Amino acid sequence: MAVKKTKERKVSKKKTTQLFQSPKGMHDILSNDQPFFLKIRQVGEKIADVYNFSKIDTPILEQRAIFERAVGESSEIVEKQMFAIKGKQDNELVLRPEGTAPIMRSYLQHSLGHFSQPLKLFYEGPMFRHEQPQAGRFRQFHQLGFEIIGADDPIYDAQIILLTTNLLEELKFKKTSIQINSIGCPNCRQGYKKKLVNYYRDKQSVLCADCRKRLAINPLRVFDCKNERCEGLKKEAPIMLDNLCHPCSNHFKLVLEYLDEMPLPYILNFSLVRGLDYYNRTVFEIFSDEFNFALGGGGRYDYLSQMLGGPKVPAVGVSFGIERLVEVMKVKNIEGVIVKKPKVFLIQLGNQAKRKSIKILKALYGAGIKTAEALEKDSLKAQLKAADKKRVDFALILGQREVLEDIIIIRDMKTGAQETVAINKVVDEIKKRI
Ligand code: HAM
DSSP: OHHHHHHHHHHHHHHHHTOOOOOTTOOOOOTTTHHHHHHHHHHHHHHHHHTTOEEOOOOSEEEHHHHHHHTOTTSHHHHHOOOEEOSOGGGOEEEOSOSHHHHHHHHHHTTGGGSSSSEEEEEEEEEEOOOOOBTTBOSEEEEEEEEEESOOOHHHHHHHHHHHHHHHHHTTOOSEEEEEEEOOOHHHHHHHHHHHHHHHHTTTTTSOHHHHHHHHHOGGGGGGOOOHHHHHHHTTSOOGGGGOOHHHHHHHHHHHHHHHHTTOOOEEOTTOOOSOTTOEEEEEEEEETTOOSEEEEEEEOTTHHHHTTSOOOOEEEEEEEHHHHHHHHHHTTOOOOOOOOOSEEEEEOSHHHHHHHHHHHHHHHHTTOOEEEOTTOOOHHHHHHHHHHTTOSEEEEEOHHHHHHTEEEEEETTTOOEEEEEGGGHHHHHHHHO
16 A cells, blocks of 8 residues: 555655746736736837727737848847748748838738828737746747837827827836937948947957947947947947038938927937847937846837838837836736725535536626626535635525525625525616615
């Protein structure tokens, strides 16, 4: 007997170690966290409605070539972080790492330019990047994004930044800051890139291998590098703002003037370039004190449409990392959506009562009365205990006698007072009491 027990224990231990886990950097969102996610989605929808944005959903899978062209072959995202689905090489599908390029793909595919412009679209959903997981950085995460497509007026850059701060205010975030920069257009960036390459010419030996490669393919990407050695060199590097052409300089000046007009505070960050190639002119990121990750980021992308084979369509947008917003909410004790507790608990005693209970539940659910139960339990004691735990206002007790007489007991859980009512009146009686 003793030997058998040991064997059983061994088997169950083996079973535990074999339990499947979610993939690295990808998480289940359990019910404790859902109220935070729901709150962010609700606030996102409210802001979208006030600012007149319409919802768009795009597939989770897209063609790899979209991101190669839009985000850039030399970007971290395309070079190292794409999850690919095995398929034909020339039409390879990837899990989307971001939402802006797919939305522009959809805009062009469905000729959305024929609708009155600018078109304001918002979205929410999972994104995938094969990163090294750490605080606020996951392989599957969710973004809430807003895009204004078909407008190059700097007032829209200001409007997107206003929306960004409004959304954070609505979530009751305090002490957030917007860092902003302009990275010009392909014309003025040409001269700037030459200056940058010149600056780094005699510093190649200090740069990391990735940055040496970046300098040859896309010099601006050296600003994305987090390597300590490269960080130090960035400080003395020439800055884009000093090298903007007249139209870009004027555009950025107007964006800042609109922000001053509201007024909305901002911090100029000369080394902010954003890690995605489709940006031009205004780029910005949002931070919260105490956290060293960006809550959101965005900017103008007037050439993205052309990168995807379409006409020139100026646009500007922003997206937030929902998990990062949730993290701030938790640390700062900001509540998620308040989930209402059930008002009623149905107790059934005996086979006939259990059979009848499904019809009573149907009536209660149908009337929108949130009802808890423990239908697998048989004893009154166990079910009353469960009702107590749920902190309901009323327990409905259905026993053998009640079934035979077509009645049910309503027990007030606070006072312990009990009343008997006809089963077909129970919904109305409960409605009167709650
Ligand atoms: P992004 O800066 O790559 O921009 O991502 C936007 C936000 O998504 C980040 O600020 C961050 O909060 C969140 N995020 C990014 N990567 C991760 C990760 N691995 N784990 C958790 N959160 C993450 C874009 O994606 C652009 N599409 C934004 C945009 C919209 N630009 C114009 N319109």
